[in-house]
Structure formats: structure tokens, C-alpha cells
Amino acid sequence: MVAGMAEQPLKGRVALVAGATRGAGRQIAVQLGAAGATVYATGRSSRAGRSEMDRPETIEETAELVTAAGGEGVAVRVDHLVPDQVRDLVRRIDDAHGRLDILVNDIWGGDALTTWHEPVWRQPLDAGLRLLRLAVDTHLVTSHVALPLLIRNPGGLVVEMGDGTTEYNATNYRLSIFYDLAKTAVNRLAFAQARELEPHGCAAVALTPGWLRSEAMLEHFGVTEATWRDATATEPHFVISESPAFVGRAVAALAADPDRARWNGRSTSSGELAQVYGFTDLDGSRPDAWRYVVEVQDAGRPADATGYR
Numbered sequence: 001m002v003a004g005m006a007e008q009p010l011k012g013r014v015a016l017v018a019g020a021t022r023g024a025g026r027q028i029a030v031q032l033g034a035a036g037a038t039v040y041a042t043g044r045s046s047r048a049g050r051s052e053m054d055r056p057e058t059i060e061e062t063a064e065l066v067t068a069a070g071g072e073g074v075a076v077r078v079d080h081l082v083p084d085q086v087r088d089l090v091r092r093i094d095d096a097h098g099r100l101d102i103l104v105n106d107i108w109g110g111d112a113l114t115t116w117h118e119p120v121w122r123q124p125l126d127a128g129l130r131l132l133r134l135a136v137d138t139h140l141v142t143s144h145v146a147l148p149l150l151i152r153n154p155g156g157l158v159v160e161m162g163d164g165t166t167e168y169n170a171t172n173y174r175l176s177i178f179y180d181l182a183k184t185a186v187n188r189l190a191f192a193q194a195r196e197l198e199p200h201g202c203a204a205v206a207l208t209p210g211w212l213r214s215e216a217m218l219e220h221f222g223v224t225e226a227t228w229r230d231a232t233a234t235e236p237h238f239v240i241s242e243s244p245a246f247v248g249r250a251v252a253a254l255a256a257d258p259d260r261a262r263w264n265g266r267s268t269s270s271g272e273l274a275q276v277y278g279f280t281d282l283d284g285s286r287p288d289a290w291r292y293v294v295e296v297q298d299a300g301r302p303a304d305a306t307g308y309r
Contacts, residue, residue, distance in 0.1 A: 001281060008036030008070060009138050009256035016089075018080055018142045021045045022057040023214035024247050028104055029062050033071025035256060037102065040093060041066060042078040044109070053109055054250035060162050080107050080138035081208045086145045093149065100149040104187075105136040106161040110182065120177045130177035135182035139189055146199070154201025155280060157255055160190035161247075162208050165290055166260030166267035172298075194265030204253065204266035208246035210271055210289020211240055223280075236303030240292040245291060246270050246281040253277035285309040 010032060015075035017029040020041035050073045059075040064163040076092070078085045093100055096207075110131040115123050139160065150156040164174065174180035190206035197204050213228055220246040221231035221238070222258025231238045247270040254260055254273060271288035273279075280286055287309040296304065 002128070008034075010071075010102075010252065011036035013037045013101040014031070014040075014093060014257070015088040015100055015102035015104065015105060015255070016040045016042065016093065016100060016142075016146060018042050018078070018079070019052075019105070019109075019137070019161075020062045021059050022055060022062075023216070024209050024212060024244050025066070025106035026057070027061045027244035027247075027248035028106065028159075028161075028251045029073065030065045031245060032102065033073055034069040035253075036071055036254040037122065038074065039063075039072045039073040040065045040076055040089070042076050042080070042089060043107075044077065044079050046075065046077040048077065048200065051109060053112060055216070078082030080142050081133060083141055083145060086141055086236050090146050090149055099153055100146060100156065101153070102157050102251075103143070103146050103150055104159045104161060104251060105139040105142055105186075106159075107142070107192065109134040109138075110179070114176055114179050115289035116175050116179075118176070123176070123178065126194045131178045132185075134180055136185045138190075139186060143189075143193060147193075149196065151200040153200055154198070155260075156200070157260055158190070158193055158197065158202070158204040159251055159254070160186050160193070160206045162186035162206055164208055165269055166191070166206060168290055168294070184228050186205065190267065191265050198261075198264060200290065201261075203261045205260075205263045205265075206267040207247065207254075207273075208252065208267075208269050208290070209244070209289055210242045210292075211242050211249075211268065213241050217241075232303070237292075237297050239303050240296075240308055241303045242287045242288055243282045246274070246279075246287065249279040249281075250274065250277075253279050261270060281309075283288065 021043035063073030063075035125163040193204035200305040275287040292308040
């Protein structure tokens with residue numbers, strides 16, 4: 001918690017974290033709950049069945065973690081490509097609370113659909129187009145349906161979750177044309193929505209974590225959150241990685257800022273917001289991953305997080 005911040009600064013606020021099953025989305029929901037919010041955690045992976053990603057994490061687990069953290073977690077199974085399902089969700093939120101204060105668009109689902117290091121003519125087209133639908137169309141559908149409720153009260157916040165700041169993505173190819181387009185588009189969505197929300201006293205921000213220690217990433221390296229540093233033996237630059245709680249705390253701090261409108265239309269990172277708001281990762285550090293990527297990793301320097309966390 002940021003020094004001087006009320007213990008639960010988001011008490012009474014209502015949040016929708018779309019894509020809260022795992023990774024960043026799960027911990028964004030949890031950290032909003034820790035700050036006192038009621039959090040609707042949505043996704044396609046539930047105890048009733050898995051999504052095409054075929055991973056074990058469920059929205060019910062996320063909602064239980066939100067409640068355990070001090071908030072109120074509500075799990076709702078939603079396919080955000082289906083407008084009627086999103087309409088039912090928003091109607092449920094409206095009926096229960098009459099307001100929506102925070103919308104986090106974190107829907108992704110494209111891990112298994114991404115092909116790296118191949119030109120567009122060698123990419124599997126159906127998989128690439130499906131990736132774009134999951135990564136971009138879902139955000140548009142959700143905003144289209146949810147924003148009329150969010151703008152009912154001034155001060156509402158939309159967070160578009162991506163990978164890479166607008167500045168970084170503008171000059172760096174992300175190793176797959178479909179992935180590159182998806183992550184660039186999400187940042188632009190925040191910029192565009194900011195213009196539309198500003199007259200209503202609401203704001204939209206594009207936010208990226210750094211190298212995220214998601215469940216899948218930890219499995220990839222054969223480590224756990226407790227032993228993650230062991231992965232630096234095979235990938236030295238993993239030293240700059242961060243837990244999902246770090247970006248979750250970034251969203252909670254942003255949402256609790258009375259002057260959050262100063263970020264309207266901007267692209268930022270968990271590392272930058274940590275410097276502004278003073279929160280830390282689970283280990284007490286403040287990793288600044290995107291500065292590290294530019295100044296160390298992309299510059300070809302040896303892995304060393306000194307001065308970056």
C-alpha cells in the first residue's frame with residue numbers, strides 16, 4: 001500500500017476486470033479487492049469448463065482470492081466476443097450497484113495462437129485472425145457495452161492492458177505480425193477512448209507490465225514464484241521480471257488517485273507508476289522493466305538489474 005493512502009481507498013467502488021482468470025488480470029482483480037473494491041472477474045475458464053487455452057486457472061479462484069484480499073469478488077463466465085453475454089454482465093452490474101467505476105480490458109487468450117519469427121505469408125492465417133479477434137475485438141465489444149454505465153458518474157477509469165508502451169512498440173517489431181498488431185492496437189484503443197471519455201470526466205490509460213512472471217511463464221522456465229531467480233541461469237535477463245501483483249498494485253494505485261485524469265490518453269508501465277505512487281513488488285523492489293529492456297537487453301549489455309529494480 002502506498003504510504004499515506006487509506007487502508008481501503010476503493011471501498012464502495014465497482015470494478016470489472018475482463019480477462020481475470022490468470023496472470024496480470026487475476027492480480028489486478030486481487031489488488032483492487034485488497035483496496036476495497038467489488039470486483040467482477042470474467043473470462044471463459046471456469047470450473048464448468050476450460051477455454052481453448054486449456055489451462056487450469058478459473059475465474060472462480062480469482063473471485064475467491066479477491067474476497068480473501070478484503071474486497072468482494074464476483075465470478076461471471078463471459079465470452080467477450082459475444083455481445084449478448086457482455087450485455088447480460090453489464091446489466092447484472094447495473095442492477096446490483098447502479099454504477100461501474102473501473103473497467104480493465106485485459107482479455108487476451110492468444111498464447112497458443114502466436115507464431116514467432118515467421119513472415120506473414122508463412123503465418124497460419126486462421127490462427128492469426130483468431131488472435132486479433134480475441135485480443136482486439138473483445139476489448140471493443142466490452143467497451144461498447146460497458147462505457148454507458150461507466151460514464152454515468154464522473155471519475156470513471158478504463159485501463160487497456162497490453163504488452164509494451166506506445167513509444168516502445170512504435171519502433172520495435174514484436175516478432176510476429178499478428179501479435180505486433182494486437183499489442184499496438186490495444187494502446188491505440190486507450191488513446192482513442194480517452195478522447196471520448198474526457199467530456200464525461202472519465203479517463204482511459206494504456207498500461208503494460210514488464211516481463212511478467214505469469215503462471216505460464218513460470219512453468220516455461222520450470223520455476224515457481226518462490227524460486228524464480230533460478231530461471232536466470234538459462235535466461236539472464238529474467239532478472240528484471242516482476243510478479244503479476246506488481247501491475248495489479250499499479251492499477252489499484254491509479255484507480256485510487258483523485259487526480260487520475262492526468263494520465264488520460266497516456267501509455268505507461270507498472271515500473272513508471274511505481275516510481276510515481278511508491279508501491280513495490282512482492283519482494284519490496286520496483287522493477288523498471290521497459291527502461292531495462294531498452295538500456296540493457298536491447299543494447300546488448302550483460303544482464304544486470306542494478307539500478308533498475
